[in-house]
Amino acid sequence: MKTICFYFQIHQPFRLKRYRFFDIGADHYYYDDFINEQILQRIAANSFLPANQIIYDLIQSSEGKFRVAFSISGVALDQLEQHAPEVIESFRKLAKTGAVEFLSETYAHSLSSIVDEKEFKNQVTQHRKRIEVLFGQKPKTFRNTELIYSDDLGEMIYSMGYKTVIAEGAKAVLGWKSPNFVYHSALNPNLKLLLKNDKLSDDIAFRFSNYNWSEYPLVAEKFIDWIQKTPEKEQVINLFMNYETFGNLQPKESGIFEFLKALPKFAFEKGIGFSTPSEVSSLVKATGPISVPNPTSWTDEERDLSAWLGNDLQQEAFNKLYSVAERVRMSKDRRLHLDWNYLQTSDHFYYMSTKSFSDGGLYRYFSPYESPFEAFINYMNVLSDFMERVNAQFPSSVGNEELNSLLTTIQNQELKIADLEKELKKYKKESPTGNRQVAVKKGGAAKKGNKAK
Amino acid sequence: MRALMFGWEFPPHILGGLGTASYGLTKGMAMQEDMDLVFVIPKPHGDEDQSFVKIIGACNTPVVWRDVSWEHLESRFGSYMSPQDYYNMRDHIYADFRYLYTNDLGCIEFSGRYPDNLMEEINNYSICAGVIARTEQHDIIHSHDWLTYSAGIHAKNISGKPLVIHVHATDFDRSRGNVNPQVYGIEKNGMDHADHIICVSNLTRETVISKYHQDPRKVSAVHNAVEPVSKTIEEIQPERHTNQKIVTFLGRITMQKGPEYFVEAASRVLQKTSGVRFVMAGSGDMMEDMIKLVAKRGIADKFHFPGFLKGNQVYRMLKSSDVYVMPSVSEPFGISPLEAMQVGVPSIISKQSGCAEILNYAIKTDYWDIDAMADAIYSIITNPAMHEFLKIQGKNEVDEIKWEYAGKKVRAIYDRLLGIK
Known part of the structure; x- marks a missing residue:
């Protein structure tokens, strides 16, 4: 039996406000609350809430046979909590149906996996805890920012206890192979890979309302027909897309919601089911290894990292940001950690891409800036202020290692004091009389001191 | 194809950006093999580069018939203009201009700059343009900036060939909105008579459409380019x-x-x-x-x-x-x-x-x-x-911003006006 594996991405960055260089050192709040709230509430009303309701109804009417997965970035959760808490509530409702899986990712929707393993693991743990608290699920499947994946990353992810990873079915990786199978990592046969079916996913996400597309209009019956006509052995159809596809990227008027509503009915008629990623992974055996030596992603024609780290400006900003990673982690300042998360969000680097000069459409659509240079200037101003704050915590003249050992000493001192106190208490309990003796002795010493004066 | 261009400046003796742009454009257009260019300026200094364009000075164009010997002309023009050209133009004097002040060759003198009697110089320039348009065979007329619009209109009336005017600036740019009515009049007149208007940017194109009330269909933008550094x-x-x-x-x-x-x-x-x-x-x-x-x-x-x-x-x-x-x-x-x-x-x-x-x-x-x-x-x-x-x-x-490409765009406009392709 064929099965459709839906996974929807939900992410919204904290867009930065216009931050001039003379604000450096004077203003430590970086975010454009107005625009963030406006965008989030619009998307919530147009997309998240109606789509959630439809999915909830479909799960109810199919008695749990319709199943989907969501990956919600930590920064998106933070923003939803602030500006549209009703969305979180409706996700909790979905979680209770038991037909919805929540995936694991980096809290900040960051590119940390490429550069800083420690940071990456920190963020995954942070996100994991958040999902557990909100939805009562322990995520079993991992999805990296923008589906970035490579063999080495796979190892890192496996070491954190995940057995399933979602990745891009890039042509460069798959070659002649079909994405409609479960594969495993070339380095580790226990790590299963679910690869995005590019064609069918993008038919919905990008081409659905395109009048120039030869298959327009796309209806559920035709779509399910295509799936049914895939070769018999191909069991899994991985449809991965941005959740905003429903109602925002493809507006309500395009009929996208009706398409979603009709999909399960036609699927069940043709004997096609729905599964979440972890179910697919536990039910379907891996057919073979897939080797991904260089990181791939689901963005642009190249399906690589060039959208975020393609030019010198992006690299500069990225390297400067992670140059203070170690120090931020040493700090205990909560506000600093919060900003650290929000500044790592990959979108900031996406806005700096100069690829928009040749194929601008999507970049311009998503970017709040008029040009990549403006994006860079603004981000670097904010980053300068942030780095000054980090350096204010610890003098920059002290090297990281030295600082670390100093901090360890300080921390150890605390431990030692705690140890000693414990010991002291133990003695107190053991001999209440001894305790008095100590006190007497102390008093005696004090008297002596007085006399000496 | 032969284009008759009217300009005011040509390197190396230039006063503003107009000369640089004229030079670049003609050089870029000359790269097209079937393109022949005649460029008229008020006063050539004799050291202009004529390898790709024929330069005619309005100050060397006779408007009053004088009997001058070949030797005398040679001594006056040197190598940059042939006496034969002078004789050809002398055969095309079309009216009695003896009331004007002319020199020993029957030519009007020009300063070639932006003098106080600019309006008078513009008028004299048009008179010379009449002689040149009768002498030089051409398929299209191309006027650079408002100083030469009148000359272009005059030439068009004579030969009946299409007129393209090239707007390098408008008086709205120069004056931040406080236009000189006389200048505006000349500009507007040139645009009204033009068969096509080329602007150096969309910004200028918008000005031409909204402030000079031109039909958007006959206004296009062809951006300038730069010469490679020497x-x-x-x-x-x-x-x-x-x-x-x-x-x-x-x-x-x-x-x-x-x-x-x-x-x-x-x-x-x-x-x-x-x-x-x-x-x-x-x-x-x-x-x-x-x-x-x-x-x-x-x-x-x-x-x-x-x-x-x-x-x-x-x-x-x-x-x-x-x-x-x-x-x-x-x-x-x-x-x-x-x-x-x-x-x-x-x-x-x-x-x-x-x-x-x-x-x-x-x-x-x-x-x-x-x-x-x-x-x-x-x-x-x-x-x-x-x-x-x-x-x-x-x-x-x-x-990658080359005059050659700008030249091709201008050529496409010529072709369209002449009904080629």
Whole structure:
């Protein structure tokens, strides 16, 4: 039996406000609350809430046979909590149906996996805890920012206890192979890979309302027909897309919601089911290894990292940001950690891409800036202020290692004091009389001191 | 195809951007093998490059018949004009112009500049254009800027060939809206008679459509380009005696160029950073005001006025700069940032300049947005990555903006007017 594996991405960055260089050192709040709230509430009303309701109804009417997965970035959760808490509530409702899986990712929707393993693991743990608290699920499947994946990353992810990873079915990786199978990592046969079916996913996400597309209009019956006509052995159809596809990227008027509503009915008629990623992974055996030596992603024609780290400006900003990673982690300042998360969000680097000069459409659509240079200037101003704050915590003249050992000493001192106190208490309990003796002795010493004066 | 072009300036003796653009365009068009160009200017100096274009001086065009010997003409013209051309034109004098002051050859004298009796010179130029249009066979007429529109109309009336006028600037750009009615009249008349109007940017195109009430269908934009830098310019060494950063403004210090915004942006940058100096090169009617403003902001120790720069001094200044700023309030095209980028200087330009339409690797701000301008300056001088990126990518970009391509666009317009293809 064929099965459709839906996974929807939900992410919204904290867009930065216009931050001039003379604000450096004077203003430590970086975010454009107005625009963030406006965008989030619009998307919530147009997309998240109606789509959630439809999915909830479909799960109810199919008695749990319709199943989907969501990956919600930590920064998106933070923003939803602030500006549209009703969305979180409706996700909790979905979680209770038991037909919805929540995936694991980096809290900040960051590119940390490429550069800083420690940071990456920190963020995954942070996100994991958040999902557990909100939805009562322990995520079993991992999805990296923008589906970035490579063999080495796979190892890192496996070491954190995940057995399933979602990745891009890039042509460069798959070659002649079909994405409609479960594969495993070339380095580790226990790590299963679910690869995005590019064609069918993008038919919905990008081409659905395109009048120039030869298959327009796309209806559920035709779509399910295509799936049914895939070769018999191909069991899994991985449809991965941005959740905003429903109602925002493809507006309500395009009929996208009706398409979603009709999909399960036609699927069940043709004997096609729905599964979440972890179910697919536990039910379907891996057919073979897939080797991904260089990181791939689901963005642009190249399906690589060039959208975020393609030019010198992006690299500069990225390297400067992670140059203070170690120090931020040493700090205990909560506000600093919060900003650290929000500044790592990959979108900031996406806005700096100069690829928009040749194929601008999507970049311009998503970017709040008029040009990549403006994006860079603004981000670097904010980053300068942030780095000054980090350096204010610890003098920059002290090297990281030295600082670390100093901090360890300080921390150890605390431990030692705690140890000693414990010991002291133990003695107190053991001999209440001894305790008095100590006190007497102390008093005696004090008297002596007085006399000496 | 043969085009008869009317212009006012041609290098090496130029007074503004018009001459540079005329030269570049004709050179770019001459690359097309079947393109023949005749370029008329009021007064050639004799050292113009005639390898790709035939230059006729209005001051060498007879309007009154005089009996002159071949030898005398040869001694007068030297090698840049053949006496035969003179005789051909003398055969086409079409009216009695003896009431005009003419010299021994029967020619009217021109200053070739922008004299006080400009209107009179424009009129004389048209008279000569009548003779030239009768003499020189041509398929199309092309007039550069308002000074030559009347000549173009006159030529069109004679030969009946289509007239293309090339708008390098309008009086709205020069005067920030306070147009001179006489100039406006000439401009409007030229546009009304033109079969097609070529503007140097979409910005200018919009002005032509909305302020001169032209039919959008006959107005197109063909952006200017730049000549590749010559060897001598490439060899100029930058002069750096300090390791302080240098931010440069270069141009006429007039209302149109927005110098006050540059000063204000400089004062913001200097509040936050030391190790940077600002230079305002050029001269103009707002220079004194700018010196006063600099003093008022208390930044005179870091702000310099080297005056008007000539020839290679311009490139020496550019090459010594870290940032080039053009905050023009209204700029039909604006060639200078392209020249700065050619020698690897990152540029900040106002969105109100025509060149902003074709440049990607330059930072664009509104001319009035001094905060954004200051921010951009700060970013380039404090961020080596930004400087390097704009330097390399900017140069690559400008090297691809060639007159050859602009020439092809103009040619396509000719072809359309003549019903070819």
